[in-house]
Amino acid sequence: MAKILMKGNEAIGAAAIKAGCKYFFGYPITPQNELPEFMSRELHKVGGCFVQAESEVSAINMVYGAAGAGARVMTSSSSPGIALKQEGISYIAGAELPCVIVNISRGGPGLGGIQPSQADYFQSTRGGGNGDYRLLVFAPATLQEAVDCTMEAFDLADYYRNPVMVIGDGMIGQMMEPIEFNEPKKRELPEKDWATTGTKGARKPNIINSLALDPAELEKHNIKLKAKYNAMEENEVRYEAYNMENAEVIMVAYGTTSRIVKNAIAALKEEGINVGLIRPITLWPFPLKAFEEIPATAKAFLSVEMSMGQMIDDVKIASNGRLPVHFYGRSGGMIPTPDAIANKVKEILGGAR
Incomplete structure (x- = not known):
C-alpha cells in the first residue's frame, strides 16, 4: 500500500x-x-x-x-x-x-x-x-x-x-x-443491545x-x-523499550518528546554513555511492568516531559524505590533539545566522560 x-x-x-x-x-x-x-x-x-x-x-x-x-x-x-x-x-x-x-x-x-x-x-x-x-x-x-x-x-x-x-x-x-x-x-x-435505537415493540426500552x-x-x-x-x-498496556541493554540511565518520555530523547541517546552513545528509554504508548494504563525489566547497569531514571513534571509521579510509582528518579522538563510551549537532555544525563552521572 x-x-x-x-x-x-x-x-x-x-x-x-x-x-x-x-x-x-x-x-x-x-x-x-x-x-x-x-x-x-x-x-x-x-x-x-x-x-x-x-x-x-x-x-x-x-x-x-x-x-x-x-x-x-x-x-x-x-x-x-x-x-x-x-x-x-x-x-x-x-x-x-x-x-x-x-x-x-x-x-x-x-x-x-x-x-x-x-x-x-x-x-x-x-x-x-x-x-x-x-x-x-x-x-x-x-x-x-x-x-x-x-x-x-x-x-x-x-x-x-x-x-x-x-x-x-x-x-x-x-x-x-x-x-x-x-x-x-x-x-x-x-x-x-444496550443502545437506545427504538424498541419497535420488540423489547423493553433501554435507559441510559x-x-x-x-x-x-x-x-x-x-x-x-x-x-x-x-x-x-x-x-491493553503498550510501551516501547529502546536501547536498554547496559544502559546507565533509563529515560522515560512519551509522544514527540520521546523522539527528541532518541536523538539525545544517539549523541550520548557517541560519547560512550549508554542510555535507555521506556516510552509509554498507553499513558493509562501506565506500563508498570516495563520498570521491572531494567538492566542491572541502570543507576537512575530520568523523566523527560514538556511540562513542569506530571508523568514523574507515575515513574516514581513504577520505580517503587528501585532507583533515584530525576526530572527534566520544558513548559509553556518550549520544546526540550537533545543537547539539554544529554547534559542532564551527564549531570546525573557526575559529569562528562
Missing part, C-alpha cells in the same frame, strides 16, 4: 472515518482546528454528520447522545476545550458508552498559549471529571502511530464500552509525515444514564467499572 503524506490532524480524521466513525461534534480551538475542518468536509461523503456545536460543553453532550444510540462517534479539542468537556466525559464513562476523544494539547494553565505541551497528563490519566472512572489513553509519537491508535481506539471503545482518548501535543497535530491506513487487530465486539441514588447500587456499579479497568490494565 502506497503511503500518503498528510498533516497530523487530517490523518487522525481520515483514520477515524476509515474506522467507521459517522458522527463528529466539536468546537474550534488551536492547534486542532484542521481535524474538525477535515471531518466537516469528509463525513457527509460516508453518510455521516458533522456538527460544530455552540460550545465544548454542548459538543460532549452531543457525543453522549450519539454514543447512547450505538453510533461510532468522536470529538476533538485542545487542552482548555478538553477541560470544559470533563463533566460530560465523566457522565459518558459512568453510563458505559463508547466514544473516542482526541486532545491535541497546548500550553497552559488557563488559556495559556497555542504551542505544544504535555501538561494535560494529569487531566487525561487522572480523570478531570468527578468520580471513580478511567479512560484508556493512547499517546502516539508519530503520525503513523496516531493513525493506528485512532483506528484501534474505536474498537477498544466498543469492546470495553468506555471512552478512549488519543492525546498528542500540537506537533502531532501540525506536522506532516507519510502514513498508511492499516487494519486494526480484529476483535470480537459485543452486540450493542449515570444516576444511582441508592448507595449500594452505585457501589455495585463502581465495582463493575473497576473490574473493567482491571481488564484494561491486564490486556
Whole structure:
C-alpha cells in the first residue's frame, strides 16, 4: 500500500472515518482546528454528520447522545476545550458508552498559549471529571502511530464500552509525515443491545444514564467499572523499550518528546554513555511492568516531559524505590533539545566522560 503524506490532524480524521466513525461534534480551538475542518468536509461523503456545536460543553453532550444510540462517534479539542468537556466525559464513562476523544494539547494553565505541551497528563490519566472512572489513553509519537491508535481506539471503545482518548501535543497535530491506513487487530465486539435505537415493540426500552441514588447500587456499579479497568490494565498496556541493554540511565518520555530523547541517546552513545528509554504508548494504563525489566547497569531514571513534571509521579510509582528518579522538563510551549537532555544525563552521572 502506497503511503500518503498528510498533516497530523487530517490523518487522525481520515483514520477515524476509515474506522467507521459517522458522527463528529466539536468546537474550534488551536492547534486542532484542521481535524474538525477535515471531518466537516469528509463525513457527509460516508453518510455521516458533522456538527460544530455552540460550545465544548454542548459538543460532549452531543457525543453522549450519539454514543447512547450505538453510533461510532468522536470529538476533538485542545487542552482548555478538553477541560470544559470533563463533566460530560465523566457522565459518558459512568453510563458505559463508547466514544473516542482526541486532545491535541497546548500550553497552559488557563488559556495559556497555542504551542505544544504535555501538561494535560494529569487531566487525561487522572480523570478531570468527578468520580471513580478511567479512560484508556493512547499517546502516539508519530503520525503513523496516531493513525493506528485512532483506528484501534474505536474498537477498544466498543469492546470495553468506555471512552478512549488519543492525546498528542500540537506537533502531532501540525506536522506532516507519510502514513498508511492499516487494519486494526480484529476483535470480537459485543452486540450493542444496550443502545437506545427504538424498541419497535420488540423489547423493553433501554435507559441510559449515570444516576444511582441508592448507595449500594452505585457501589455495585463502581465495582463493575473497576473490574473493567482491571481488564484494561491486564490486556491493553503498550510501551516501547529502546536501547536498554547496559544502559546507565533509563529515560522515560512519551509522544514527540520521546523522539527528541532518541536523538539525545544517539549523541550520548557517541560519547560512550549508554542510555535507555521506556516510552509509554498507553499513558493509562501506565506500563508498570516495563520498570521491572531494567538492566542491572541502570543507576537512575530520568523523566523527560514538556511540562513542569506530571508523568514523574507515575515513574516514581513504577520505580517503587528501585532507583533515584530525576526530572527534566520544558513548559509553556518550549520544546526540550537533545543537547539539554544529554547534559542532564551527564549531570546525573557526575559529569562528562
